Amino acid sequence: MKSxxxxxxxxxxxxxxxxxxxxxxxxxxxxxxxxxxVLVVAAYVLDGWVAARSAANVEAAQxxxxxxxxxxxxxxxxxxxxxxxxxxxxxxxxxxxxIDAARQQLEGAVVHLTQDFSGIVDRLNEAVTTxxxxxxxxxxxxxxxxxxxxxxxxxxxxxxxxxxxTTLSEKEHMLAESQKLVTFTVELQKMAAxxxxxxxxxxxxxxxxxxxxxxxxEAGRGFAVVADExxxxxxxxxAIGKNISQKIDAVNRSIKESSELxxxxxxxxxxxxxxxxxxxxxxxxxxxxxxxxxxxxSNVLRTEGAAIKSAVAxxxxxxxxxxxxxxxxxxxxxxxxxxxxxxxxxGLPDANSVGRxxxxxxxxxxxxxxxxxxxxxxxxxxxxxxxxx
Amino acid sequence: MAKTxxxxxxxxxxxxxxxxxxxxxxxxxxxxxxGKDALSKLTGQKIHLIIxxxxxxxxxxxAFVKAVKxxxxxxxxxxxxxxxxxxxxxxMEGQAAGAKAWVVKPFKPEQMLAAVAKLVxx
Numbered sequence: 328m329k330s331x332x333x334x335x336x337x338x339x340x341x342x343x344x345x346x347x348x349x350x351x352x353x354x355x356x357x358x359x360x361x362x363x364x365v366l367v368v369a370a371y372v373l374d375g376w377v378a379a380r381s382a383a384n385v386e387a388a389q390x391x392x393x394x395x396x397x398x399x400x401x402x403x404x405x406x407x408x409x410x411x412x413x414x415x416x417x418x419x420x421x422x423x424x425x426i427d428a429a430r431q432q433l434e435g436a437v438v439h440l441t442q443d444f445s446g447i448v449d450r451l452n453e454a455v456t457t458x459x460x461x462x463x464x465x466x467x468x469x470x471x472x473x474x475x476x477x478x479x480x481x482x483x484x485x486x487x488x489x490x491x492x493t494t495l496s497e498k499e500h501m502l503a504e505s506q507k508l509v510t511f512t513v514e515l516q517k518m519a520a521x522x523x524x525x526x527x528x529x530x531x532x533x534x535x536x537x538x539x540x541x542x543x544x545e546a547g548r549g550f551a552v553v554a555d556e557x558x559x560x561x562x563x564x565x566a567i568g569k570n571i572s573q574k575i576d577a578v579n580r581s582i583k584e585s586s587e588l589x590x591x592x593x594x595x596x597x598x599x600x601x602x603x604x605x606x607x608x609x610x611x612x613x614x615x616x617x618x619x620x621x622x623x624x625s626n627v628l629r630t631e632g633a634a635i636k637s638a639v640a641x642x643x644x645x646x647x648x649x650x651x652x653x654x655x656x657x658x659x660x661x662x663x664x665x666x667x668x669x670x671x672x673x674g675l676p677d678a679n680s681v682g683r684x685x686x687x688x689x690x691x692x693x694x695x696x697x698x699x700x701x702x703x704x705x706x707x708x709x710x711x712x713x714x715x716x
Numbered sequence: 717m718a719k720t721x722x723x724x725x726x727x728x729x730x731x732x733x734x735x736x737x738x739x740x741x742x743x744x745x746x747x748x749x750x751g752k753d754a755l756s757k758l759t760g761q762k763i764h765l766i767i768x769x770x771x772x773x774x775x776x777x778x779a780f781v782k783a784v785k786x787x788x789x790x791x792x793x794x795x796x797x798x799x800x801x802x803x804x805x806x807x808m809e810g811q812a813a814g815a816k817a818w819v820v821k822p823f824k825p826e827q828m829l830a831a832v833a834k835l836v837x838x
Contacts, residue, residue: 434727434728434729437729438728438729438732441729441732441733441736442732444736445732445736448736448740640737640824640825640826643733643736643737643825644822644823644824644825645822646729646733647730647733647821647822647823648822649727649729649730650725650727650729650730650800650821650822651800651821651822653727654771654800693771693799693800693801693802693803693806694800694801694802695802712802712818712819712820713817713818713819713820713823713827713831714807714817714818714819715816715817715831715834716810716811716815716816716817716818
């Protein structure tokens with residue numbers, strides 16, 4: 328190629344010289360023209376020699392360059408092979424170790440997370456159950472619940488009120504009986520007065536009898552003794568009647584005082600009953616408020632518990648992605664391992680061997696997201712897909 | 717008395733997730749890490765339902781299902797396949813082996829419980 332190029336240049340040079348000779352013929356004359364022709368021919372010959380020499384030099388240089396290039400290619404190839412061998416012996420095992428470590432660490436972390444979530448759910452269930460058991464509103468007929476305690480307390484407190492009512496009623500009955508006694512004492516007083524009156528009349532009668540006995544003289548002496556005895560008896564009867572009257576007055580005063588005391592006590596008891604009822608109602612209302620608060624607290628706990636359980640269920644669903652990621656990493660690790668085996672076997676990987684690697688990797692895919700986008704419809708990995716046979 | 721479910725998966729975390737979901741539904745759970753381990757767990761106790769992964773070392777899920785169907789005591793025990801595989805040909809393979817349902821991970825716990833309640837032996 329280089330020689331052909333040199334000949335062309337020389338041909339062009341000859342044509343140029345001929346053209347120049349024609350021009351010089353017309354201007355210099357034949358002698359000068361002959362000298363010029365000699366010079367031109369000499370120049371042309373010299374040019375041919377120089378061109379031939381240059382072509383030889385170029386060919387030698389090209390041969391040397393080819394040798395150098397081959398040596399460089401051989402060096403590069405050896406370096407490339409060493410690099411691939413290093414890839415197989417050093418880097419690929421490191422990749423595999425790291426992938427495995429990532430899988431192990433991910434699995435361990437997710438196991439712990441799952442255990443923690445499970446513990447949260449268990450403790451939450453226990454808290455909600457305990458709360459409802461304490462509140463006694465779990466609908467299981469629990470007798471030790473707060474609701475039951477409040478109900479029992481209210482019933483017992485109402486019984487205290489009933490006892491007070493009974494006591495008050497008895498006092499009112501006692502008061503009524505006392506007031507009846509006052510009526511009896513009035514009658515007794517009248518009877519005592521009658522006794523006194525009879526005693527006075529008997530005394531007067533005995534006095535008259537004694538007078539008549541004195542008139543009768545000796546014959547009336549015995550009757551005078553009887554009249555005197557009757558008089559004595561009437562005097563004693565009068566004294567007894569007076570005494571009875573005094574006693575009745577004393578009894579009457581006592582009854583009156585007792586009645587006043589009973590009436591006063593009954594009034595206080597009635598007020599105490601009202602106060603007691605107010606206090607008991609207050610206590611029951613306090614209990615019921617506390618109960619309502621407890622129920623509200625339990626309901627909030629149940630609602631929040633349900634929300635937390637729902638969130639944990641969602642978290643458990645999300646944690647399953649660890650399994651998917653683990654499988655992805657395993658497929659990558661398998662492929663790296665196969666590449667490592669190929670590199671260890673020696674030789675450069677060619678298009679066929681790379682194609683086989685890709686093919687085996689694609690055949691190991693189980694999930695839609697492993698495949699290149701566009702090759703399959705992108706599966707919504709978050710949707711549970713259940714098929715019944 | 718609570719029904720017992722055998723959960724077979726080589727992923728400890730996945731077994732745990734399934735166990736939590738099932739225990740939340742009132743079931744007892746027995747775990748196995750692969751098909752061989754699962755076969756050993758079938759003796760000595762009554763299993764009312766099996767949930768198995770497909771891709772596992774030692775014995776994969778499809779081989780395990782076929783082996784279970786050869787056991788007289790477990791011939792009619794319902795089996796749910798729980799896997800990342802969503803390809804129709806794989807599902808057909810599971811159906812042919814004797815599985816009753818195919819659940820693609822990740823599953824929703826309530827949907828899994830609904831599937832178990834539908835299939836579990838009385």
